[in-house]
Each structure stands twice: as C-alpha cells, then as structure tokens.
Amino acid sequence: MIDPSEARTRIVSGLPLMGTETVSLTEAAGRITATAVLARLSNPPADVSAMDGYAVRAADTTEGAELRVTGEAPAGHPPDQTVTPGTCVRLFTGSVMPAGADAVLIQENTLRNGDCITVTQPVSPGRFIRPYGQDFTAGLPVIPAGKRLSARDIGLAAAANCPWITARRRPRVAILSTGDEIVMPGDNVPPGSIIGSAAFMLSALLKEAGADPVILPVARDSTGDIRQATSGLATVDMLLTIGGASVGDYDLVKAALGEAGLVTDFWKIAMRPGKPLMFGHLDATPVIGLPGNPVAVFVCAIVFVLPALRKMTGETTPDNGPEKARLTCDLPANDLRFDHLRATLKRDEAGTLIATPFSKQDSGMMNPLAACDALILRAAHAPAARTGDVCDIIRFGRRDD
Numbered sequence: 001m002i003d004p005s006e007a008r009t010r011i012v013s014g015l016p017l018m019g020t021e022t023v024s025l026t027e028a029a030g031r032i033t034a035t036a037v038l039a040r041l042s043n044p045p046a047d048v049s050a051m052d053g054y055a056v057r058a059a060d061t062t063e064g065a066e067l068r069v070t071g072e073a074p075a076g077h078p079p080d081q082t083v084t085p086g087t088c089v090r091l092f093t094g095s096v097m098p099a100g101a102d103a104v105l106i107q108e109n110t111l112r113n114g115d116c117i118t119v120t121q122p123v124s125p126g127r128f129i130r131p132y133g134q135d136f137t138a139g140l141p142v143i144p145a146g147k148r149l150s151a152r153d154i155g156l157a158a159a160a161n162c163p164w165i166t167a168r169r170r171p172r173v174a175i176l177s178t179g180d181e182i183v184m185p186g187d188n189v190p191p192g193s194i195i196g197s198a199a200f201m202l203s204a205l206l207k208e209a210g211a212d213p214v215i216l217p218v219a220r221d222s223t224g225d226i227r228q229a230t231s232g233l234a235t236v237d238m239l240l241t242i243g244g245a246s247v248g249d250y251d252l253v254k255a256a257l258g259e260a261g262l263v264t265d266f267w268k269i270a271m272r273p274g275k276p277l278m279f280g281h282l283d284a285t286p287v288i289g290l291p292g293n294p295v296a297v298f299v300c301a302i303v304f305v306l307p308a309l310r311k312m313t314g315e316t317t318p319d320n321g322p323e324k325a326r327l328t329c330d331l332p333a334n335d336l337r338f339d340h341l342r343a344t345l346k347r348d349e350a351g352t353l354i355a356t357p358f359s360k361q362d363s364g365m366m367n368p369l370a371a372c373d374a375l376i377l378r379a380a381h382a383p384a385a386r387t388g389d390v391c392d393i394i395r396f397g398r399r400d401d
C-alpha cells in the first residue's frame, strides 16, 4: 500500500493539459481561463461623475456663489461645452465630465433658479469624479490564465468588453459503475439490489469542478461485461470505475481492464476510506478505479480526482486546502491508514471552529456524508487526540461566486 500523497503525485504528474476552446460569456461561469483576459477598453472610459449635480471648478464654489448653467450632459451624451469661471454644466451619475471642470457639486448642495445655481456648500477639487481607468486599463490583464471564472469574473470580463473567453476544454470523464447488485435510481429494486448512488454523486461533483462527466450503463460482475463497457473510450479524457476494486471473487475491474490492456501504476493505498484504489492507463486514457463504498468514492474524488482535474485544466485558483479546528471529543490513536472522518462544524463562543466526528464512520453511509461539513484528517499512526486538540480539516460548502 502506498500513502495517499504519493498516490496523488503519481496520478497527477503524468496528466496532460487540455486543449482550448472559445466560450461565450453566458457559458463561461466555472470554466478555467486558458489565457489571461485582456481589457478591451479602460474603465471608466473617461472621467465621469459619481453623482447627480453640476460639473464645476471647485475654486468657484464658495458658499453663496452664483454659477450659470451653460448646458446639460446626460449619461451617454458626452458634453461639448467647457466649464469656464462662473459657469457649470448639469450632470448625472455616469455623465462624462466636461473640460474645465475639476469637481462635481451634488445637487443637494445647490439652489436652482432658472439658468443659475447658488452654491450652498463648497466642494473640493476631484470630489465625486471617477477618474479615467481607475478600475482597469485597456490592454492590461483583468483575469489571469488558470482562473476558475466566478460570477464576479464574468461581470469583470463583460465590463472589459470581452464577450468571449479562451477556456480549457472541459475534461470528458466516463463513470462506470460495476456490480450485479447495482440498479439506477427509479428502477425496480429486486431483492439484494442497491441503488448506484455513487455515480450520480460523482457526476455532480465533477460537473461542479468543471469536467464533462458521462454516466455509462452499469457493468455486471463479469470481465466480459466490464471489458465491453470500457471499449470505445478513446474519446474520453479519463475513466473512473466504481466498485469491484477489492479482493473478493467478484471484484473484477482490475482483471477485466488488464485483459483489455490496462497498465497498472498502483493498486491499494494506506487510506480510509479508499483502500483498494487503483490507478493505471488503458492505452493513453488514465483510469482511476474507485472502491464501491460511496463514501470512499466521494473522499477519493476529493483527494485524487479533483487535483487531477486541476492539472488537466491548468487551474491555479487556490483550492480550499486544509484548515484547523478543535476537536469536541477524544480520538483514539490511528492505524496505518490516513483517515478522513466525517464531521460537523460549529463555532465556539470565541469564534473558533470546533469539529465533531459522527459516531459511525461506515463508508457505506450516505446520510452522515451528506450531513457533514468537513472531513477531519488523521495522519497514519497519529497518536490519540484529546478534546480541545487542534486538528486539520477539509471544509465543504464554501463557494466563491
């Protein structure tokens, strides 16, 4: 058994970078930029007013001064007049500043009388002007390459007049559930069957991570069926199998794919859940054989598949690396398998994160998996931990959009 960090390195290191494609802004959320997005204009594109009021020369705005209004310049209609001493131009939020003005006097600080205003409160130079290019400058990058595009990034790209993004192609990932007992959600459930929930969870996770998953029909526990299901996969970028990875008489994935030419890199890792994980290549396609227990599927996906996708898409957005929390209970010393305990999180009165592991950590239980907020990480051979000790956690449910 190899340790999980070595397994991750061996999976990730040889993976190729996906090609690129052009994606419209409305389809770009969650995609990874392949090149930097360069602003195609500056923002603001000119000095503009931040308020409704008058373009003035600040020096003219002594209390009680009268200024003549020489015209108006609504947003979208740049002014052609110049503000000269003793005059002003009527402006609105977003209006381009006229030449000669160096401040915006908000209308609340004036009294209007026909073509004149009386200043009721002076304004200082530069006040309420959004200067040209203060947000970003034409020709310069607004979004780096390798960034996962959030809703805010989409807004920024749109503001920068970029309707198209050059993105990494989404890795196509085939998901193959195996097992005579597996039926699809909504199917009849003959005695002894269970629902193949893991494929749906995995597909959702991969979609969220920017991949293009496809769920294949379930393969029965026979080498022929598994081989058949995995033929013709030349167009996928990765194959994930579920189940049949362990040592039982009907755990046939490794043998079946071996007949099809699988070159195994490793099988079995010192990790819980996820011990029988397998990695290899079928022709050029990377294959990760995930254990059947659905919690093992999820944890292995977090620990191995998501980093694999990051490598393939060139994603450099920082991931949610381990954080710290305090334990609310004692934990026994760990054995040789790096452990991932499903846990809930709360904050104590001091605002510190506190983690409570579920009392049952069975890797077949979906309910605590769905309810947990984090995985508590327990290194191989970690000594016993006491209530209040600090532990590493991987936290879920933190979105950046």
Ligand SMILES: Nc1nc2c(c(=O)[nH]1)N[C@H]1C(S)=C(S)[C@@H](COP(=O)(O)OP(=O)(O)OC[C@H]3O[C@@H](n4cnc5c(N)ncnc54)[C@H](O)[C@@H]3O)O[C@H]1N2
Residues within 6 Å of the ligand: 177, 178, 179, 181, 182, 194, 195, 196, 197, 198, 199, 242, 243, 244, 245, 246, 247, 248, 251, 273, 274, 275, 276, 290, 291, 292, 293, 294, 296, 363, 364
């Ligand atoms: N003698 C040993 N037995 C087992 C070992 C071991 O080292 N020695 N390892 C255990 C560990 S750890 C795991 S994890 C499991 C994984 O076994 P397999 O990958 O062969 O998985 P299956 O036997 O096919 O299934 C395990 C379990 O999960 C259910 N399952 C399978 N596919 C799905 C799916 N798509 N969705 C939901 N649930 C699924 C299946 O019905 C089984 O209950 O092996 C242990 N045994």
Ligand code: MOO
Residues within 6 Å of the ligand: 271, 272, 273, 274, 275, 276, 291, 293, 295, 296, 363, 364
């Ligand atoms: O490693 Mo298995 O995944 O403990 O259940």
